[in-house]
Amino acid sequence: xxxxAAKIILGxxxxxxxxxxxxxxxxxxxxxxxxxxxxxxxxxxxxxxxxVDAIGREAIAQTQTIAxxxxxxxxxxxxxxxxxxxxxxxxxxxxxxxxxxxxxGVMDFNEADFERAAHDAHGRWGxxxxxxxxxxxxxxxxxxx
Amino acid sequence: MVDRDKIQFDLIKxxxxxxxxxxxxxxxxxxxxxxxxxADAVVRQKEKLLSAFQAALAKVELSAA
Numbered sequence: 001x002x003x004x005a006a007k008i009i010l011g012x013x014x015x016x017x018x019x020x021x022x023x024x025x026x027x028x029x030x031x032x033x034x035x036x037x038x039x040x041x042x043x044x045x046x047x048x049x050x051x052v053d054a055i056g057r058e059a060i061a062q063t064q065t066i067a068x069x070x071x072x073x074x075x076x077x078x079x080x081x082x083x084x085x086x087x088x089x090x091x092x093x094x095x096x097x098x099x100x101x102x103x104x105g106v107m108d109f110n111e112a113d114f115e116r117a118a119h120d121a122h123g124r125w126g127x128x129x130x131x132x133x134x135x136x137x138x139x140x141x142x143x144x145x
Numbered sequence: 146m147v148d149r150d151k152i153q154f155d156l157i158k159x160x161x162x163x164x165x166x167x168x169x170x171x172x173x174x175x176x177x178x179x180x181x182x183x184a185d186a187v188v189r190q191k192e193k194l195l196s197a198f199q200a201a202l203a204k205v206e207l208s209a210a
Contacts, residue, residue: 057160058159059157059158059159059160060159060160061157061158062155062156062158063155063156064153064154064155065153065154065156066151066153066154067151068150090156094154094156096187097154097156097166097187097191098154102188106188107186107188108186108188109186109187110182110183110184110186111164111181111183111187112183112184
């Protein structure tokens, strides 16, 4: 398990300082998190290891869902904003896919719509957090615990 | 029809930006996946894949009986 890294400032040999804005979101806050719609995040991992499937395809994120229980695997090295948007995107799309009767608001969402909704959520509420993930789901019509 | 709660849904974002939806039922070992068409509604693509998956699962169960 990798915890999110702090912001780091590195000085290169050229003398130019380059600021790397790595993720500062603590992913541990999402473990065992109950979400609107009756979902629960049972596990979430940031991994340095490549996420590769049986036929060798490499992924940057994977969300497994069974019986409303989510497990997320995300490649480490994302910026704070990228991680936040990825979390919003993965949760909203997984909730929409696994629900037998999704809210009308997400029925017609294609991949770009989910990405746009994730960007909008990040812009509206800031970094993904337990409260903000629930706001996102509530905003798009998911109800109940 | 198989209990929906026994089906695992995997949403995978590949390095090249493509999205894969994979359905798996652990007892039979059956898995079916689809590369999601970026312009089409994800929920409707899932419904089609789920229908095909449940039909395949019914065949597997029938042949095993």
